[in-house]
Amino acid sequence: MLLHTTTTPAERRRTFREQLASGRLLRMPGAINPLSARLIQDTGFDAAYLSGAVLAADLGLPDIGLTTSTEIAARAQQTTRVTDLPVLIDADTGFGEPMNAARTVQLLEDAGLAGLHLEDQVNPKRCGHLDGKTVTPREEMARRIRAAADARRDPDFLLMARTDARSVEGLDAAIDRAKAYVDAGADAIFPEALADVTEYEAFREAIDVPLLANLTEFGKTPLLHTATLESLGYNIALYPVTLLRIAMGAVEDGLRTIAAEGTQESLLPRMQTRSRLYELLGYDAYAAFDSSVFDFTLPPGT
Ligand SMILES: C[C@](O)(C(=O)O)[C@H](CC(=O)O)C(=O)O
Ligand SMILES: [Mg+2]
Numbered sequence: 001m002l003l004h005t006t007t008t009p010a011e012r013r014r015t016f017r018e019q020l021a022s023g024r025l026l027r028m029p030g031a032i033n034p035l036s037a038r039l040i041q042d043t044g045f046d047a048a049y050l051s052g053a054v055l056a057a058d059l060g061l062p063d064i065g066l067t068t069s070t071e072i073a074a075r076a077q078q079t080t081r082v083t084d085l086p087v088l089i090d091a092d093t094g095f096g097e098p099m100n101a102a103r104t105v106q107l108l109e110d111a112g113l114a115g116l117h118l119e120d121q122v123n124p125k126r127c128g129h130l131d132g133k134t135v136t137p138r139e140e141m142a143r144r145i146r147a148a149a150d151a152r153r154d155p156d157f158l159l160m161a162r163t164d165a166r167s168v169e170g171l172d173a174a175i176d177r178a179k180a181y182v183d184a185g186a187d188a189i190f191p192e193a194l195a196d197v198t199e200y201e202a203f204r205e206a207i208d209v210p211l212l213a214n215l216t217e218f219g220k221t222p223l224l225h226t227a228t229l230e231s232l233g234y235n236i237a238l239y240p241v242t243l244l245r246i247a248m249g250a251v252e253d254g255l256r257t258i259a260a261e262g263t264q265e266s267l268l269p270r271m272q273t274r275s276r277l278y279e280l281l282g283y284d285a286y287a288a289f290d291s292s293v294f295d296f297t298l299p300p301g302t
Contacts, residue, residue: 002282002285002286002289004081004082005080005081005082005083005084006084007084009080009109009112009113009114009154010154010156012080012084012085012086012087012112012114013086013114013115013154013156013157013158014156015086015114016047016086016088016114016115016156016158017156017158019046019047019086020158020188020210020235020236023233023235024230025226025229025230025234025235025236025237026046026047026235026236026237027045027046027047027226027237027239028045028046028047028048028049028088028236028237028238028239029045029048029049029239029242029243030048030049030050030051030054030238030239030240030241030242030243030244031048031049031050031054031079031087031243032054032058032243032244032247033058033079034078034079034081034082034083035082035280035281036243036247037079037082037083037085037087038082038083038280038281039280040083040085041083041084041085042280045085046085046086047085047086047087047088047114047236048079048083048085048086048087048088049087049088049089049090049238049239049240050072050075050076050079050087050088050089050090050113051090051240051241051244052067052072052090052091052092053090053127053240053241053244054240054241054243054244055067055071055072055075055090057241057244058075058244059071063125063126063127064124064125064126065092065093065095065123065124065125066124067092068095069091069095069100069103069104069107069108070107072089072091072108073107073108073110073111074111076089076108076111076112076113077110077111077112080111080112080113081112086114086115087112087113087114088113088114088115088116088117088158088160088236089108089111089113089115089116089117090116090117090240091104091105091108091116091117091118092118092119092121092125093118093119093120093121093122093123093125093144094118094144094148096123098143098144098146098147098148099147101118101144101145101147101148101151102147102148102150102151103151104116104148105148105151105152105157105159106151106153109152109153109154109157113157114157114158115157115158115159115160115187115188116157116158116159116160117160117161117162117188117190117212118141118144118145118148118159118160118161118162119161119162119163119164119190119192120135120136120138120141120144120161120162120163120164120165120177120181121133121134121135121136121164122134122135122136127219128162128164128167128192128193128214128219129192129193129216129218129219129220129221131167133164133167133168134168135163135164135165135168135169135177138176138177138180141161141163141177141180141181141184142180142181142183142184143184145159145161145181145184145185145186146184146185148185149184149185149186150185158187158188159185159186159187159188160186160187160188160189160190160212161178161181161182161184161186161188161189161190162189162190162191162192163177163178163181163189163190163191163192164192164193165177166191166192166193166194166195166199167192167193167220171194171199171202174191174203175202175203175206175207178191178203178206178207179206179207182207182208182209186209187209187210188209188210188211188212188235188236189203189207189209189210189211189212190211190212190214191203191211191212192214193214193219193220193221194213194220194221195220195221196222197222197224197228197232200213200224200229200232200234201232204232204233204234210235210236211233211234211235211236212234212235212236212238213229213234213236213237213238214238214240215237215238215239215240215242216238216239216240216241216242217241217242217245224237250270254267254270273302274298274302275298275302278298
């Protein structure tokens with residue numbers, strides 16, 4: 001793979017549709033940057049995710065709807081360029097009125113994504129696992145979805161509706177909303193912040209389209225095993241902020257170690273090596289293209 005992926009957005013959208021139709025559980029970690037999306041592909045995951053919480057945190061911002069559709073589209077394009085995997089993006093509330101949601105869909109289609117999800121919170125939105133959320137009237141969200149569905153130019157671009165209603169209006173209302181969102185044109189449903197396995201079951205029973213399970217840490221939902229989700233008939237196991245939490249934990253530990261020990265020596269066994277990084281970046285493909293780019297050998301152990 002030289003410079004970028006050779007898989008087209010259309011191919012990846014078809015793959016994503018086929019994966020979802022297969023009935024198999026897809027495992028979908030959230031990338032923290034384009035390079036980590038390469039690693040997600042390299043370690044055998046099915047698809048990658050771009051989290052609103054991660055994109056905001058990356059800019060040093062809380063996840064309250066401050067980022068813009070053009071900002072997330074630019075980041076998405078950098079990511080989709082370097083992976084062959086289908087990538088699903090968190091489009092928050094669609095960034096405004098239904099007309100804004102429609103523009104968001106087109107921007108994110110152009111960014112090479114396989115699909116997006118829109119949620120039924122009002123602005124300023126918040127993490128779905130926090131208390132004090134407010135949801136829009138059901139009909140307003142249905143308008144948001146219809147506008148998004150009509151704006152699509154590739155019918156394979158996946159439109160997922162997320163409902164945040166479980167912790168606001170209760171489980172039954174959340175299921176009713178999900179049904180209304182499917183009627184409005186949603187291809188898949190993201191039931192946010194379910195409390196336990198019985199709630200997962202109830203959603204599966206009531207909804208015919210693919211379902212996503214959000215396995216975010218330190219939230220309201222148990223960290224269900226993939227085997228459990230498979231037996232429940234869920235389609236996507238999402239690890240939205242997991243890589244960010246792992247990386248930031250390691251970065252903080254590393255910084256404290258250097259400050260305390262005066263050298264990074266003790267951290268070397270925990271670091272990605274230079275050779276692994278070069279492997280991920282595909283240096284040899286560049287060497288094959290132009291031998292003057294990569295005409296050195298790395299000393300052993302680097
Ligand atoms: C999935 C989510 O929308 C995200 O932006 O990644 C967040 C995750 C989180 O804040 O833990 C959410 O669940 O609202
Ligand atoms: Mg989000």
